[in-house]
Amino acid sequence: RKEVEQDPGPFNVPEGATVAFNCTYSNSASQSFFWYRQDCRKEPKLLMSVYSSGNEDGRFTAQLNRASQYISLLIRDSKLSDSATYLCVVNGGSQGNLIFGKGTKLSVKP
Amino acid sequence: NAGVTQTPKFQVLKTGQSMTLQCAQDMNHEYMSWYRQDPGMGLRLIHYSVGAGITDQGEVPNGYNVSRSTTEDFPLRLLSAAPSQTSVYFCASSYGASSYEQYFGPGTRLTVT
Numbered sequence: 486r487k488e489v490e491q492d493p494g495p496f497n498v499p500e501g502a503t504v505a506f507n508c509t510y511s512n513s514a515s516q517s518f519f520w521y522r523q524d525c526r527k528e529p530k531l532l533m534s535v536y537s538s539g540n541e542d543g544r545f546t547a548q549l550n551r552a553s554q555y556i557s558l559l560i561r562d563s564k565l566s567d568s569a570t571y572l573c574v575v576n577g578g579s580q581g582n583l584i585f586g587k588g589t590k591l592s593v594k595p
Numbered sequence: 596n597a598g599v600t601q602t603p604k605f606q607v608l609k610t611g612q613s614m615t616l617q618c619a620q621d622m623n624h625e626y627m628s629w630y631r632q633d634p635g636m637g638l639r640l641i642h643y644s645v646g647a648g649i650t651d652q653g654e655v656p657n658g659y660n661v662s663r664s665t666t667e668d669f670p671l672r673l674l675s676a677a678p679s680q681t682s683v684y685f686c687a688s689s690y691g692a693s694s695y696e697q698y699f700g701p702g703t704r705l706t707v708t
Contacts, residue, residue, distance in 0.1 A: 489637075516693075516694070517693045517694045519696075527701070527702075528685055528699035528700060528701055528702055529638070529685070529697075529699050530699070531696045531697070534696075572637070572638070576692070576693030576694070581692050581693045582628070582640055582643060582653065582692055582693060583640075583692070583693055583697065585630075585637045585638040585639075586637060587635065587636065587637035588637060
């Protein structure tokens, strides 16, 4: 099992749609969880941290299920500007470093 | 603040050449790291540093050297470039290894022919 797995997509959705991304991780000792956003040919940027209690930031909601080793990101009322690749990130390398998933590509169409 | 800066933005090397990718940050972050990003592979950690004078290997260190003589700078050296090192290289910095937001530089696109 790969350390951090994501559905690669692409997800093609119309404006206003709700879209959900899933991510699984293999290291049960992982303690830190994030979603990063990466625009085409740009650097990754932090979208939000993921807490055990779940957290919401505007149209974005992140959930963590430690028992299933599963992280999700929900985007409501999609905008054209949400088009990007979303990276699931978990700590758990041999030195506690971050491990990046391969990303899920989202394309929001008019 | 400039954040994390990287130079050059683009580079073409011939097999066997060496070069240094520069990375600097002005946020007084102790932790700095280098990643490479290849299609279908995601970001992979090459080397990292937890402070000046301290460096360690990541997941894919072969063919690369680093040093950290100051808090601000973390150069990545390619010793003898190979086509397999064609990639996009990102430098990142943060307050810590895993619990803190990683700030990435704009990347260096390297092609080795």
